[in-house]
Amino acid sequence: MGLLQDLKERILIADGAMGTLLYSHGVDRCFEELNLSKPEDIIHIHEAYIAAGAEVIQTNTYGANYVKLARYGLEDEVPSINRAAVRLAKKAAGNKAYVLGTIGGLRSINKSAVSIDEVKRTFREQLFVLLNEDVDGLLLETYYDLEELQTVLAIARKETDKPIIAHVSLHEVGVLQDGTPLSEALARLEQLGADVIGLNCRLGPYHMIRSLEEVPLPKKAFLSAYPNASLPDYRDGRLIYETNTDYFKETALAFREQGVRLIGGCCGTTPKHIEAIANALTDRTPITEKVVKQRHVPISIQTNEPNAAPPLQDIVRKRRSVIVELDPPKKLGIAKFLEGAKALKEANIDALTLADNSLATPRISNMALGSIVKEQLGIRPLIHITCRDRNLIGLQSHLMGLHTLGITDVLAITGDPSKIGDFPGATSVYDLSSFDLIRLIRQFNEGLSYSGKSLGQKTNFSIAAAFNPNVRHLDKAVERLEKKIQCGAHYFITQPLYSERQIEEVYEATKHLETPIYIGIMPLVSARNADFLHHEVPGITLSDEIRSRMAACANDPVQSAREGIAIAKSLIDAAFDLFNGIYLITPFLRYEMTVELVRYIHEKEQAAQERKVLHG
Ligand SMILES: Cc1cc2nc3c(=O)[nH]c(=O)nc-3n(C[C@H](O)[C@H](O)[C@H](O)COP(=O)(O)OP(=O)(O)OC[C@H]3O[C@@H](n4cnc5c(N)ncnc54)[C@H](O)[C@@H]3O)c2cc1C
Ligand code: MET
Numbered sequence: 001m002g003l004l005q006d007l008k009e010r011i012l013i014a015d016g017a018m019g020t021l022l023y024s025h026g027v028d029r030c031f032e033e034l035n036l037s038k039p040e041d042i043i044h045i046h047e048a049y050i051a052a053g054a055e056v057i058q059t060n061t062y063g064a065n066y067v068k069l070a071r072y073g074l075e076d077e078v079p080s081i082n083r084a085a086v087r088l089a090k091k092a093a094g095n096k097a098y099v100l101g102t103i104g105g106l107r108s109i110n111k112s113a114v115s116i117d118e119v120k121r122t123f124r125e126q127l128f129v130l131l132n133e134d135v136d137g138l139l140l141e142t143y144y145d146l147e148e149l150q151t152v153l154a155i156a157r158k159e160t161d162k163p164i165i166a167h168v169s170l171h172e173v174g175v176l177q178d179g180t181p182l183s184e185a186l187a188r189l190e191q192l193g194a195d196v197i198g199l200n201c202r203l204g205p206y207h208m209i210r211s212l213e214e215v216p217l218p219k220k221a222f223l224s225a226y227p228n229a230s231l232p233d234y235r236d237g238r239l240i241y242e243t244n245t246d247y248f249k250e251t252a253l254a255f256r257e258q259g260v261r262l263i264g265g266c267c268g269t270t271p272k273h274i275e276a277i278a279n280a281l282t283d284r285t286p287i288t289e290k291v292v293k294q295r296h297v298p299i300s301i302q303t304n305e306p307n308a309a310p311p312l313q314d315i316v317r318k319r320r321s322v323i324v325e326l327d328p329p330k331k332l333g334i335a336k337f338l339e340g341a342k343a344l345k346e347a348n349i350d351a352l353t354l355a356d357n358s359l360a361t362p363r364i365s366n367m368a369l370g371s372i373v374k375e376q377l378g379i380r381p382l383i384h385i386t387c388r389d390r391n392l393i394g395l396q397s398h399l400m401g402l403h404t405l406g407i408t409d410v411l412a413i414t415g416d417p418s419k420i421g422d423f424p425g426a427t428s429v430y431d432l433s434s435f436d437l438i439r440l441i442r443q444f445n446e447g448l449s450y451s452g453k454s455l456g457q458k459t460n461f462s463i464a465a466a467f468n469p470n471v472r473h474l475d476k477a478v479e480r481l482e483k484k485i486q487c488g489a490h491y492f493i494t495q496p497l498y499s500e501r502q503i504e505e506v507y508e509a510t511k512h513l514e515t516p517i518y519i520g521i522m523p524l525v526s527a528r529n530a531d532f533l534h535h536e537v538p539g540i541t542l543s544d545e546i547r548s549r550m551a552a553c554a555n556d557p558v559q560s561a562r563e564g565i566a567i568a569k570s571l572i573d574a575a576f577d578l579f580n581g582i583y584l585i586t587p588f589l590r591y592e593m594t595v596e597l598v599r600y601i602h603e604k605e606q607a608a609q610e611r612k613v614l615h616g
């Protein structure tokens, strides 16, 4: 008899957690390395699960891959650790249990932390060792990212005919983190050839059962569930799980009612939990019919008001567009800021962009000021959002706040690291990369939170992303733009550029993109300001001519500003015919400078239009 033949006829019981069990016994190092250094401990755990009733056990190889072992300097031990793991499990199992070779997912909340190429490479290496050791089947578990699981499952299916069990992990009931309903995800896994499909980790039985209520009995595959013992509690720096195992008796019956044929445990479970399941399931006959609960799809309310202004990406595609940055003050008191905002509105800008603690220095919240300029002055605020200052919870709360305030224009950026700012000891969060943040906002626009949970409404964000052309290899920066477009960026805004030649180079390097770009221009205010940018800001190089022009008026602030404006005007001239979008950065709240430049752009535009009319 084989594993699948058995599953056809009856419910099988699997083992529970390895990692959390070791951890609860005080092991606080690489769990998989113990296959080499403490083999008897691992055998002992396998035996305890079998004694409790497990008929299917898994190798201690959840994190025995190149990426995770490298954290312990053990990346060269992938073959030896996996080989040892299978031998230990087989020794414990004898002919009493099937041995599954476990491979764990790599991507969690941060999708871009591990590339798909790396996923494939890492997976193949571990897969071949496990298959060579002749496991009875494979357990692909704890995959939050469906793309990753589909990729590795396809590889495994090509390489072996042995049973493959494929498990996703959920943050929310019934839905994966990208919004895919569980039933659809499992159907895809079945289609890719998984023999057993189901869930493990993150959720306890209650939420898993609710999730499975929406899943029909698969046609060819079998369902499985390895719930956590409970939701974890955080005590004295440790994650603690519920230890009451009676609850697992009731839930085993509920899993059976959902058509689950392979029931085990994940984090926090122990041999006692498995024993409870085994005691409860005296009748191992699987159900063959099931009433499936319809997934509750919340009605999405589109927030797009009929007369809402078109998004900036549409405006800049059609006509000249000027947006201006006016940074929130570093001190309390916003009178001068509001004066500047008003003057810029009168000069006729399309949006006022508000930085998010730029240079990692605290400023008045740009959300607060954005709301004030919108409500009091009728200005369209464009809010920069860094990944530096807010974790995944804070970012989502921030986005919901912006939506609630009716602010729809955002710029998703990594953010200058805290090290460079006024509080170098502060944490730079970076739960998400700029790519992930762009994806998150796009997901909000579909009405879904990061974990795939419905937000009840769709947001309507227009998503800008940053473009830094001040790098050695412009082609690499352009590759990042392409990736940002894939993630959902609607348009780009560049760092300030300081030479006509560079503006042309940027045009040449990006003319194949259909996504609009606003070219950044920041007027210089003094020779010192020019020297600072040239010598101290990575990537920014000012031409000798510009620096000597600024140096020539070093002791005359009025003349310096004039010269700065003149230089900015020639940069505008260079950008004018190549790009519709101009992004002006106001230096040190000196808004009279950017006001003058906005006027210059509009006059130039008007003259160009008149010429066009004249010449037909
Ligand atoms: C329009 C604009 C507005 C900004 N506003 C703010 C703000 O409000 N607050 C703030 O703190 N910061 C701000 N910044 C700065 C920005 O956060 C950092 O400069 C950032 O690293 C570049 O943009 P990003 O965050 O999208 O970078 P990403 O494209 O996410 O890049 C992140 C990091 O990857 C590396 N990288 C990027 N491109 C390359 C390349 N071609 N070659 C090698 N390495 C590369 C760099 O280390 C870079 O810092 C702004 C930048 C721009 C262009
Ligand atoms: C993090 S999910 C659990 C992985 C593995 N099955 C273990 O119990 O250690």
Ligand SMILES: [Zn+2]
Pocket (backbone or CB within 6 Å): 142, 200, 201, 202, 228, 266, 267
């Ligand atoms: Zn787990």
